[in-house]
Amino acid sequence: MKKHLFGLSLTLGAVVLGVAYVAKKTGFFENDSHLYDEFESR
Amino acid sequence: MRKNKAIMIGAGLSNMAAAVYLIQEGKWQGDQITFYSLDDHGANDGATTDSVTDEYWNKNHPLENKKGYVARGGRMLNYRTYVDLMDLLNRVPSTTEPNMTAAEDTRDFDAKHRTFDKARLLEGDKGIIDGGKLGFNNQDRLMLTKLIAMPDSEEEKLDNVTISEYFKDDPHFFNTNFWMMWETTFAFRLQSSAQEFRRYMHQMIYEFTQIEHLVGVNRTRYNQYESIMLPLINYLKDQGVKIVLDRLVTDWDFKDTPMQDEITVTGLEMLNTKTNKKEHVDVDDDTAVIFTNGSITDSATMGDYDHPAAENMDYGAASSLWKKASERFYNVGNPDKFFADRNASEWVSFTLTTSDHVLLNEITRITTQVPGNALNSFISTSPITELGQRDVNMSIVVHHQPHFTTQKPNESVIWGYFLYPRRRGEFVDKQYIKMTGKEMLQELIGQLSKVDPGPGNIRDKESEIMDSVINNIPVYMPYASALFNNRAKTDRPKVIPAHSTNLAFTGEFVEQPYQMIFTEQSAVRSGEIAAYHFAGIPMANLVKTPRYDKDLKTLARAAKKMFD
Numbered sequence A: 001m002k003k004h005l006f007g008l009s010l011t012l013g014a015v016v017l018g019v020a021y022v023a024k025k026t027g028f029f030e031n032d033s034h035l036y037d038e039f040e041s042r
Numbered sequence B: 001m002r003k004n005k006a007i008m009i010g011a012g013l014s015n016m017a018a019a020v021y022l023i024q025e026g027k028w029q030g031d032q033i034t035f036y037s038l039d040d041h042g043a044n045d046g047a048t049t050d051s052v053t054d055e056y057w058n059k060n061h062p063l064e065n066k067k068g069y070v071a072r073g074g075r076m077l078n079y080r081t082y083v084d085l086m087d088l089l090n091r092v093p094s095t096t097e098p099n100m101t102a103a104e105d106t107r108d109f110d111a112k113h114r115t116f117d118k119a120r121l122l123e124g125d126k127g128i129i130d131g132g133k134l135g136f137n138n139q140d141r142l143m144l145t146k147l148i149a150m151p152d153s154e155e156e157k158l159d160n161v162t163i164s165e166y167f168k169d170d171p172h173f174f175n176t177n178f179w180m181m182w183e184t185t186f187a188f189r190l191q192s193s194a195q196e197f198r199r200y201m202h203q204m205i206y207e208f209t210q211i212e213h214l215v216g217v218n219r220t221r222y223n224q225y226e227s228i229m230l231p232l233i234n235y236l237k238d239q240g241v242k243i244v245l246d247r248l249v250t251d252w253d254f255k256d257t258p259m260q261d262e263i264t265v266t267g268l269e270m271l272n273t274k275t276n277k278k279e280h281v282d283v284d285d286d287t288a289v290i291f292t293n294g295s296i297t298d299s300a301t302m303g304d305y306d307h308p309a310a311e312n313m314d315y316g317a318a319s320s321l322w323k324k325a326s327e328r329f330y331n332v333g334n335p336d337k338f339f340a341d342r343n344a345s346e347w348v349s350f351t352l353t354t355s356d357h358v359l360l361n362e363i364t365r366i367t368t369q370v371p372g373n374a375l376n377s378f379i380s381t382s383p384i385t386e387l388g389q390r391d392v393n394m395s396i397v398v399h400h401q402p403h404f405t406t407q408k409p410n411e412s413v414i415w416g417y418f419l420y421p422r423r424r425g426e427f428v429d430k431q432y433i434k435m436t437g438k439e440m441l442q443e444l445i446g447q448l449s450k451v452d453p454g455p456g457n458i459r460d461k462e463s464e465i466m467d468s469v470i471n472n473i474p475v476y477m478p479y480a481s482a483l484f485n486n487r488a489k490t491d492r493p494k495v496i497p498a499h500s501t502n503l504a505f506t507g508e509f510v511e512q513p514y515q516m517i518f519t520e521q522s523a524v525r526s527g528e529i530a531a532y533h534f535a536g537i538p539m540a541n542l543v544k545t546p547r548y549d550k551d552l553k554t555l556a557r558a559a560k561k562m563f564d
Helices: A002-025 A033-039 B013-024 B083-089 B102-112 B138-149 B152-158 B171-175 B177-186 B194-203 B205-209 B224-238 B317-328 B358-367 B437-451 B458-467 B520-535 B552-561
Strands: B005-009 B033-036 B121-123 B127-129 B242-244 B247-254 B265-272 B277-282 B287-292 B347-354 B376-379 B392-398 B412-418 B469-477 B503-506
Touching: A033 B520, B005 B013, B013 B033, B013 B083, B013 B224, B013 B287, B013 B503, B013 B520, B083 B102, B083 B224, B083 B520, B102 B224, B121 B177, B121 B437, B138 B171, B138 B194, B152 B194, B171 B177, B177 B376, B177 B392, B194 B205, B205 B552, B224 B242, B247 B317, B287 B317, B287 B520, B347 B358, B347 B437, B358 B392, B358 B412, B358 B437, B358 B458, B376 B437, B392 B437, B437 B458, B437 B469, B458 B469, B503 B520
Parallel strands: B005 B033, B005 B287, B033 B242, B121 B376, B287 B503
Antiparallel strands: B121 B127, B247 B265, B265 B277, B347 B412, B347 B469, B376 B392, B392 B412
8 A cells, every 4th residue: 555655646746747848948937027026217 | 117108100000009008107298209100091091982092101102992991901800819909909999989998899880790710711513522531640830839849948049031931842832722821820930930930839829719700800990090090099189299291201210329229219300291391200208219110011112903013122111210220220220131132022912993793792692601701712723832833823802891980881892912023813814913903803703613613614704894893902011911021030129228318119020028020919018018117017917918829728728639
């Protein structure tokens, strides 16, 4: 049982890491709001 | 830097938007704003022919036949992405519908006339073809996925890469239904910028799943001059804004600074095109200059039923002024990228006015859809591209009628365009650019006859249709697709360039985060940014832009569609 749980956790962890990697590579979490900072009136 | 007065160079949509936001959000008075421009039709204009034939660009090409209507260009709207445009239109009253804002007017009309295109692509011997089958192979899917997966922060990788270069190992892509619909819906050409194509794939990703029916498209009640520009013009005039037309701004006075990197406008040279006399306007420390640095209808010329549109070789009014600024400052872009490559940017359009509905009814019969829904593209019989492939040779838009407020009940107005004007007609053996309005109509009837499902054929009514013509105005636009020209990210100035103290750039030739150009959306947003900057309003107050490219459901639908 413990072995199964360990395997499941490992698989789940790998999937989460994989999704996070793809999301980062494709800019899924990028936020462009800071790109407007240079247009602010000073 | 906050200012209390503004000079607008150019009276198109972006500067009109800037003025509205200065008044409503910046709490300026109308008399603090002055426009200098050659005309106020905007790029997506529409008017009676006789009211525009004598305008600046056509003055050396007088028309014999000034009857009928003309719309040089046209653009479909999309509420879901054109959020700044809808915000703007919600701030001004409609000119045609009492007690409605211009936005309510459009939403009301559109809700009663939903777009559902049933004949997006037509092909000889086959008639209407199923554009829903995008036609991708695995290589197409891979290349497109790579483009969509590229994050904003890495888009410089596509600096100076054309679409044909990006897909150079995958020529099959250009033979897919997807490409033929995408190129004609948005007016991309093989030489266009892959960087801009990427932005479209991001911002229009949800359109991917419905492009064969254009169900995401929204339309104004009348042409976009009367439904968008006139409400803005009337509102601004009511507010006391001074709109001076017949002025060609020809040169700048800039402040001399030690490093020559501070951009401060101190004066403007201009030509009064009515009197042909030079004038000078001083720009003081408290005045912002908001400049639309390019127009896709600059240098456009018109022909008529019996004459082709002459080719005007002028560089363009707005872009000439931009060039003078770029010769002095290193960070305001490179106008030659957009205005010195007509081969990549030119189009020919035509506006046909008839005295009855025979042609309109024939198009309705052949395309099986009512006027107002259509963007019909006709695929060539033989290979016509440089890659030796078939392609769309012409497209038509049959608007809901009437398309002009002054149009009579018996009249029909139809608009069409040729994305590659140097190609030759299939039914009139000459280049589209050299065709008269009559020859363009003959070419259209030929294309319709090729896809006519019968019984009978539109050819049977050809003489009746030709007799019904009031006019057909060909328009040559050397810079119609210039905004899509191949470029690097630094080839366009930022809305507020670094070290600028009073100069902003607006319109379709400016760099702003994420926005795709050739949309009323990006034009309006550039004006909004300029207005907020000079009125001292935080950029956090800008209209929020939706990111469908980060919506998992939309992405999943797009991925599924790719395999249809």
